[in-house]
Amino acid sequence: MQHDHSLLIISVLLTILIRTSISVNQIDYGHPLYELQLGQPADKEIYHLQRDVVEGVDNIQPPPPPDVSSLTFVFDATGSMNEVSDPFITTDPDLFQQQLASVSVQGGGDCPEMALSGIKKALEVSLPGSYIYVFTDARSKDFHLESAVVFVMTGDCGNRSAPGYKVFERIAAASFGQVFHLEKSHVNTVLEYVRHSVARRKVHILYEVREHGQTHTSLVPIDTSFSELVVSLAGVRDDSDLMDIELVDPHNRRIDKYEHDDGTINLKNIKLIRLLSPVPGIWRVRTSSRLKHTLLIFGHGDIDFKYGFAAQPVSSIDLTHPRPVAGQPTYLLIKMTGLRPPGALEHVSLVDYSGNELYRNESRLYPGDGPYLHFVGPLIPPKIFFFVRVRGKDAQNYDFLRITPTAIAAVDVVGPRAYMAERLTANAYNAINLTCSIESRVPFTVHWLFGSRTIGGPLFYENTDTSTWTIDSVTPAHRGYYTCLVVSSLGNHSVSTFLESKELPPDIVSMRNVSVMLHETAFLHCITQSIERPRINWMHNHSLNVGNSAKTYTYDNGTLRIHDATFDDVGIYSCFARTSGGQSEESAWLTVMQPPSVRVEPRELYSVEGTTFTLKCITTGVPKPEVTWFFRGSPIFSDPKFYISQRDELIVSDVEDEDEGSYSCQAKNLAGNAIASAYVQIAVPPTIHVSQNKQMITKDDSIILDCQVISGIPPPTIVWWKDGRQLFNDRYIQIQEGGRLTIPRADISDAGT
Numbered sequence: 001m002q003h004d005h006s007l008l009i010i011s012v013l014l015t016i017l018i019r020t021s022i023s024v025n026q027i028d029y030g031h032p033l034y035e036l037q038l039g040q041p042a043d044k045e046i047y048h049l050q051r052d053v054v055e056g057v058d059n060i061q062p063p064p065p066p067d068v069s070s071l072t073f074v075f076d077a078t079g080s081m082n083e084v085s086d087p088f089i090t091t092d093p094d095l096f097q098q099q100l101a102s103v104s105v106q107g108g109g110d111c112p113e114m115a116l117s118g119i120k121k122a123l124e125v126s127l128p129g130s131y132i133y134v135f136t137d138a139r140s141k142d143f144h145l146e147s148a149v150v151f152v153m154t155g156d157c158g159n160r161s162a163p164g165y166k167v168f169e170r171i172a173a174a175s176f177g178q179v180f181h182l183e184k185s186h187v188n189t190v191l192e193y194v195r196h197s198v199a200r201r202k203v204h205i206l207y208e209v210r211e212h213g214q215t216h217t218s219l220v221p222i223d224t225s226f227s228e229l230v231v232s233l234a235g236v237r238d239d240s241d242l243m244d245i246e247l248v249d250p251h252n253r254r255i256d257k258y259e260h261d262d263g264t265i266n267l268k269n270i271k272l273i274r275l276l277s278p279v280p281g282i283w284r285v286r287t288s289s290r291l292k293h294t295l296l297i298f299g300h301g302d303i304d305f306k307y308g309f310a311a312q313p314v315s316s317i318d319l320t321h322p323r324p325v326a327g328q329p330t331y332l333l334i335k336m337t338g339l340r341p342p343g344a345l346e347h348v349s350l351v352d353y354s355g356n357e358l359y360r361n362e363s364r365l366y367p368g369d370g371p372y373l374h375f376v377g378p379l380i381p382p383k384i385f386f387f388v389r390v391r392g393k394d395a396q397n398y399d400f401l402r403i404t405p406t407a408i409a410a411v412d413v414v415g416p417r418a419y420m421a422e423r424l425t426a427n428a429y430n431a432i433n434l435t436c437s438i439e440s441r442v443p444f445t446v447h448w449l450f451g452s453r454t455i456g457g458p459l460f461y462e463n464t465d466t467s468t469w470t471i472d473s474v475t476p477a478h479r480g481y482y483t484c485l486v487v488s489s490l491g492n493h494s495v496s497t498f499l500e501s502k503e504l505p506p507d508i509v510s511m512r513n514v515s516v517m518l519h520e521t522a523f524l525h526c527i528t529q530s531i532e533r534p535r536i537n538w539m540h541n542h543s544l545n546v547g548n549s550a551k552t553y554t555y556d557n558g559t560l561r562i563h564d565a566t567f568d569d570v571g572i573y574s575c576f577a578r579t580s581g582g583q584s585e586e587s588a589w590l591t592v593m594q595p596p597s598v599r600v601e602p603r604e605l606y607s608v609e610g611t612t613f614t615l616k617c618i619t620t621g622v623p624k625p626e627v628t629w630f631f632r633g634s635p636i637f638s639d640p641k642f643y644i645s646q647r648d649e650l651i652v653s654d655v656e657d658e659d660e661g662s663y664s665c666q667a668k669n670l671a672g673n674a675i676a677s678a679y680v681q682i683a684v685p686p687t688i689h690v691s692q693n694k695q696m697i698t699k700d701d702s703i704i705l706d707c708q709v710i711s712g713i714p715p716p717t718i719v720w721w722k723d724g725r726q727l728f729n730d731r732y733i734q735i736q737e738g739g740r741l742t743i744p745r746a747d748i749s750d751a752g753t
Helices: 042-057 093-101 115-125 163-174 184-197
Strands: 007-014 069-076 088-090 131-136 150-153 179-181 202-210 215-222 228-235 244-248 270-276 281-288 293-300 304-310 330-337 344-351 357-362 373-379 387-393 399-403 417-419 423-427 432-439 444-450 453-461 465-471 480-488 491-502 507-510 514-517 522-524 527-529 535-540 544-546 552-554 560-562 571-579 582-601 604-607 613-622 626-631 642-644 650-652 661-669 672-682 684-690 703-705 707-713 741-743
Touching: 202 215, 215 293, 215 399, 228 244, 228 281, 244 270, 281 293, 330 344, 330 387, 344 373, 357 373, 417 491, 423 432, 432 444, 432 480, 432 491, 444 465, 453 465, 465 480, 507 582, 514 522, 522 582, 535 552, 582 661, 604 613, 613 626, 613 661, 613 672, 626 642
Parallel strands: 007 088, 069 131, 131 150, 150 179, 423 491, 514 582, 582 672, 604 672
Antiparallel strands: 007 069, 202 293, 202 399, 215 281, 228 270, 228 293, 244 281, 304 330, 330 373, 344 357, 344 387, 387 399, 417 432, 432 465, 444 453, 444 480, 480 491, 507 527, 522 560, 535 544, 535 571, 552 560, 571 582, 582 613, 613 650, 626 661, 642 650, 661 672, 684 707, 703 741
């Protein structure tokens, strides 16, 4: 076969929610390890440690964000057996597909191949929690380089007892994977399975390696959070005629496994059933096989868990180790995710590849961390690879079952062992504790470094303990790598964490209500405190965005100017300040004020003793003016004689002579005040005198009658009447203002009273 590469590795970054590791020998991305030679003076050890940190940490880029992983393909291209080409890495999906389409693998003949060397390089360039798929037609000859993968094999060199083939099985078993044996024409079918297996929210239920073929029935609990169930059975080619799988749902109905959903596979020695929206309850999975086979059950659901080991119960899963120390008592901590109350974890167990329980105990809640952090132990870790399995009830009281996606092996440790969270995020100007959890059987010292600079230590500890470095107020200058250096007589260890400073939403420190006179200019201030300069936007009455115009303008400091304020501008103004840390909102009320005006009605009033009179005070102004009544310059307070109504009317009862005088109404608001007055006089009944109250005249004579006002308040008005009928000026009668009545030519009809 003619090809330029022995192994081609293609990696593309995808945002997939995956657990933190796919490998038995975990790769700590961004966590440099520094080991020291024993027997050197302490000062030389620290010098070399610091030098290594300078060379190793200063140039390290921040670790990738959480929930980002890789999809990696390893192709065995027969030809040059002794070299593995450089990987092609991209974050561009289109470029990834172009490169994948350019791969042309054909022929054969090189057996075994350098498969595990390619896998090792794939792990080195992939992120934690990634998927690695190996396409090969041969067993490995570099089997001593164990890593974690899923194998798609079109050949095995005819010897499945060889170490190079057995290591494939061990790798798959340790990583919740399988070894698929198939013809090259079936590779596309398996790739369809790959497409579904990298979906989001993947959770694992069961993994069993069965060394001998027979009929098995597994009871599998499916909880209400499952949106998809996948059951995979993989065997060898020699077992193709007898291998089969059958599913029975909780209602005892046999599921037709190959009719509906995409991603289902029905090859002779590969059976895969994919069901959408499985019915919650206990499912039965029946498998038949004559030879060795592997059963995997996983799916997509909300309930999952994180785990870790510690020498004693700790308050956070971030303070635990991913692998226990061999031969030493340890606690296993479990943090449930996606489990809503009243759902609860009940049991935790350790199982081997075949599903046999190595340890089982009821879980206990860690105090003070809600219902989601549990622990069991102390226990001695098994000497073989094992899975962590958890059981419990979901919120609907259905059983749930979960298992770790990778097998775990205890680690042999002689010297100290330190662990820190890979990444920490602190809010700007807040305090944070950097915690380094150390396991050691002998006394040790701890040195804290920031980049290449020592910032703390030596700190002395007798045995297993936790060292904490506190930053009182985090600023952008604190961003970077912090290293916990551990030195002991049995060896040395270091671990690093990357501290990211997060900008908080801006703090709006000055926002207050504003009042302005009608037709004047209003200014609303939005004063903020933040590291970044915030972007300011204003909104009026929660719906109308306030932009820059001839009417309104926002200055660079966030102040909003409103020109020629009118009553339409009244209302709530909300200031939105946004930075990379988020958005803050505060509101203020704008009031447009109008000076008061006032008038009193009536302005003059005559009242009779013993009666009641009313004066009205009519006002305008914004805000509504407050009204005060005055009599002869002194304020009036409500009492039985004087009453001020809710409409600001003044009612005076039982009028006397002393009630005569000036009454004033004062209207006052924030914009000013105004006053108006009325004068009240006590009315006096009139008295009059009529001259010649009886006269004798002849027809056609002229007659004059005088009516003189003697007294009266207000000035009386004189009205003449004759025989009960009011008289008015006409051609026969003349009435003058002074009260004189003149009849120029008297007639008989003018006689009377």
